[in-house]
Amino acid sequence: MAHVHEVPADLTRNQGLVLGALNRSSGPLSAYDILDRLREDGLRAPLQVYRALDKLVERGLAHRLESLNAFVACADEHCHRKGLIAFAICEGCGKVDEFADAVIEERLGNWAGAKGFKVERTTMEIRGKCAECLKLAA
Amino acid sequence: MAHVHEVPADLTRNQGLVLGALNRSSGPLSAYDILDRLREDGLRAPLQVYRALDKLVERGLAHRLESLNAFVACADEHCHRKGLIAFAICEGCGKVDEFADAVIEERLGNWAGAKGFKVERTTMEIRGKCAECLKLAA
């Protein structure tokens, strides 16, 4: 658990629980992982989790990792990120690093402009091994 | 169906069938879509399709679209692409455009180098609307 967000006050109970579970986790969680961790808090069905996740992702408090079918809490301290976010996912320890790159965003914008393609959402995920895991393996 | 590959001669029967189905399709297909289209050719179980897809993706003849849980035939005429490939997926018509960008690849490489992260695989998928669908909607 690296950084933990201030949890916004206007979240509903379920949204707060789900975000809490994500914040307490050191890595990505699937919706069913989250459900398992929140059974004692009264959650019973996947849909309760998915609905909360939808809202959290919509507000940028959580991100979906498409290549894992899993979710992470947003790691940006101030949640100010508007544009493209890239994720580096370590296959060793499962940790996820989140970063933004204006140049990449610009290149994509150029490509889209040239093609007349209207970008709505971009997912960018790097799979590999983090420095720490590489050190351990050596 | 835009461009169709020369199908390599050393594919197995199932691999050839699956690649054929992908080539005949104008858009991405899920493994189960493929299975449905190949039942008359004797395929019966998802695993037969997944196994073929694994090999095709490994050889670069097909790509997996993580954000769709679906697959497309490689659209590069000569299958020479080594590095990062980006996909632009139209939410309107479902068509997928495939492109590469050396600058993006370089930026990612820089980030990874600085972090000591060893990149194994990158997925980059843009969702939005293609020029044609935008025109229709106007």
Added chain:
DNA sequence: TTTCAATACGTTATAGCATAACACTGCCGC
């Protein structure tokens, strides 16, 4: 040529991810 390893194939069963459909609740504005 026998034997071994590697690769592909076929099948059943099961695990894991996600949503449809319906009913109910609580809040807020009019």
Added chain:
DNA sequence: GCGGCAGTGTTATGCTATAACGTATTGAAA
């Protein structure tokens, strides 16, 4: 009050992916 909206709870279901087993084919080494 009442009408709309967002959130909730529940059951059932559908889609995506793999485990675990056994068989078949091939090709090279002994």
